[in-house]
Amino acid sequence: DAGVTQSPTHLIKTRGQQVTLRCSPKSGHDTVSWYQQALGQGPQFIFQYYEEEERQRGNFPDRFSGHQFPNYSSELNVNALLLGDSALYLCASSLVGGEGETQYFGPGTRLLVL
Amino acid sequence: LAKTTQPISMDSYEGQEVNITCSHNNIATNDYITWYQQFPSQGPRFIIQGYKTKVTNEVASLFIPADRKSSTLSLPRVSLSDTAVYYCLVASSGGYQKVTFGIGTKLQVIP
Numbered sequence: 001d002a003g004v005t006q007s008p009t010h011l012i013k014t015r016g017q018q019v020t021l022r023c024s025p026k027s028g029h030d031t032v033s034w035y036q037q038a039l040g041q042g043p044q045f046i047f048q049y050y051e052e053e054e055r056q057r058g059n060f061p062d063r064f065s066g067h068q069f070p071n072y073s074s075e076l077n078v079n080a081l082l083l084g085d086s087a088l089y090l091c092a093s094s095l096v097g098g099e100g101e102t103q104y105f106g107p108g109t110r111l112l113v114l
Numbered sequence: 115l116a117k118t119t120q121p122i123s124m125d126s127y128e129g130q131e132v133n134i135t136c137s138h139n140n141i142a143t144n145d146y147i148t149w150y151q152q153f154p155s156q157g158p159r160f161i162i163q164g165y166k167t168k169v170t171n172e173v174a175s176l177f178i179p180a181d182r183k184s185s186t187l188s189l190p191r192v193s194l195s196d197t198a199v200y201y202c203l204v205a206s207s208g209g210y211q212k213v214t215f216g217i218g219t220k221l222q223v224i225p
Contacts (some may be wrong), residue, residue: 004157035215041213042201043158090157100165101205102117105157 002027004093004106012112013081021076021109025093032074033103034066035090043090049074050096069086078111123220124221132189134219136202139183141187147178147185150201152218159199189221197223 005024013019025032031050035043045058048066068074072093078085088110092103119137126132138147146165150158162169164176164185175188189196199218 042217045214060146088155092157100148100163101148102160102163103205104160105150108155108157110155 004091004104006089006091006109007105008109010110010112012114014114015081015083017081017113018077018079019111021078021083021089021091021111022073023091023093023106024073025078025091026074026104029093029095029104030072031094031096031101032068032072033092033094034074035092036060036077036085037088037090039087039109046076083113086111096101117214118204118216120200120202120216120219122217123222125222125224126192127224129191129192132192132196132221134187134189134200134202134221136187137184137185137203138202141182141204142206144206145182145204146206147176147182148203148205149174149176149187150203152199152201153197161200190223192223194223194225197221 004026007022023032033048034046036046039045046060046064047054047064047066048056052068056082065077066075073114088108090108094101094103146163148163149161151161152158161170161173162176164178166178169176177186199220201215201218
């Protein structure tokens, strides 16, 4: 049973550039959530996708956008990168209607903005 | 969204049982309580989830009193590899879920 996978594992970008991160959910899951985790902090919710639509969003600017594909995989796009965007980006998947809708996390993508 | 409060850090010797308590006074009727473990630069790993009373799996137990305003994660006989950050989360099911993490509890296991 494949768990949540994310790519790439590490990424280095410069200020002003754009980045796309990818996530494949756990087998059987239909919902993907994205989180940003700065060093020493807990993960902060960015947004959640279900049925190819964004249905929940945290306190992040419009520079952060996403997409969900028919196979439930998802992308996170960040435009006009800032130094403060350097963080571990986590993807989590869940199943709508599943008990507690438990979220299972991927290994994350480490983004460094120079 | 129910806010959670848990100790910032805890120390324990190897082989001891560790109990981490989380307060969630504003928990809603349809909220579940979930605990995650996170090692540095890795994604959070699901440990255990419960709604009420006691839940046990192969790695931990979760105790939830009747009023559900708190919960306690119990790790039996910890080892050095249990050194990690532990997060207590309260989240609702029912189609829409927005999980909010606090800063977690940093557990340091001492040899």
